Amino acid sequence: xxxxxxxxxxxxxxxxxDAALERFTANFDFPVSGLxxxxxxxxxxxxxxxxxAALELFQPTTGSNPATKFLAERGEGxxxxxxxxxxxxxxxxxLAQRGIKLNIQNVPNGRSLGFISPKxxxxxxxxxxxxxxx
Amino acid sequence: xxxxxxxxxxxVRSLDAAYAFYRDTLGLHVHKEAVVEDQGVRAALLTIGNSxxxxxxxxxxxxxxxxxxxxxxxxLHHICFETDDVHAExxxxxxxxxxxxxxxxxxxxxGMICFLHPKANHGVLIEYAQPFExx
Numbered sequence: 001x002x003x004x005x006x007x008x009x010x011x012x013x014x015x016x017x018d019a020a021l022e023r024f025t026a027n028f029d030f031p032v033s034g035l036x037x038x039x040x041x042x043x044x045x046x047x048x049x050x051x052x053a054a055l056e057l058f059q060p061t062t063g064s065n066p067a068t069k070f071l072a073e074r075g076e077g078x079x080x081x082x083x084x085x086x087x088x089x090x091x092x093x094x095l096a097q098r099g100i101k102l103n104i105q106n107v108p109n110g111r112s113l114g115f116i117s118p119k120x121x122x123x124x125x126x127x128x129x130x131x132x133x134x
Numbered sequence: 135x136x137x138x139x140x141x142x143x144x145x146v147r148s149l150d151a152a153y154a155f156y157r158d159t160l161g162l163h164v165h166k167e168a169v170v171e172d173q174g175v176r177a178a179l180l181t182i183g184n185s186x187x188x189x190x191x192x193x194x195x196x197x198x199x200x201x202x203x204x205x206x207x208x209x210l211h212h213i214c215f216e217t218d219d220v221h222a223e224x225x226x227x228x229x230x231x232x233x234x235x236x237x238x239x240x241x242x243x244x245g246m247i248c249f250l251h252p253k254a255n256h257g258v259l260i261e262y263a264q265p266f267e268x269x
Contacts, residue, residue: 001161002160002161002162002163002182003159003160003161004160004161004162004182005182005183006182006183006184006185007139007142007182007183007185010139010142010210010213012256012257012258014256019256020256023254023255023256024255024256026230027227027230027232027254027255028136028215030136050136050137050138050139050215051137051138051139051184051185051216052138052183052184053138053139053185055213057256074206075257076256076257076258077210077252077256077257077258078210078213078257078258079210081142081144081210083160083182084183095159098158098159099159100155100159118209120155120159121155122144122146122147122151122152122155122208122209123144123145123146123207123208123209123210124144124208124209124210
């Protein structure tokens, strides 16, 4: 039984959100949603929907966001792979039984996200997200 | 029309080592594994929902994947969008003046595929794939 259900989104770090949004919209014509600042995360972002997943374009708004270092060292590009789980705490327990630690972090809006070390995931910043049930 | 994410490509040093996490820990099913000579890789597709995760291990020093691994290490490599007509999609992309890597579609693990230039998409390597008909 897989721990994860589907690809939720891929976060792409960019230096100029407006320029990137214009470019991606011109190239692919995916519907845009959620454009705006996320003060608690120090980013400005927008989502582009493709099938049951999304691309998140985001621009750090302060130097304290870890993606600022990524942008300085490696340039723009794919930054996080986010996978959906049914239940973050159940996923954490299953992973723990398999010897892997899920780092659960509280984020704005009372939500939590799980992260697995890139050392375990072969270089991928992997995020697990639980979506509200319909 | 681009319908969904077909797969996310991840470059790894060793496919077998990467299976320990993606197959055994996350529990994803290995749908397909093959050597793709012209990309210089041994590659596997692992099913996740309606999409896949593609693990890419270089098998020689020549391909783009080997160069990526040497320069940047293991990690996220590309995003592949699924289309039902890769020739039409590539022609439309070319008509928009978007920079390409492949001028014509070629055979890949996922089907008939082509790559756009990362310069055209803020550093993101994007692939289109028209899957093979499967029994």
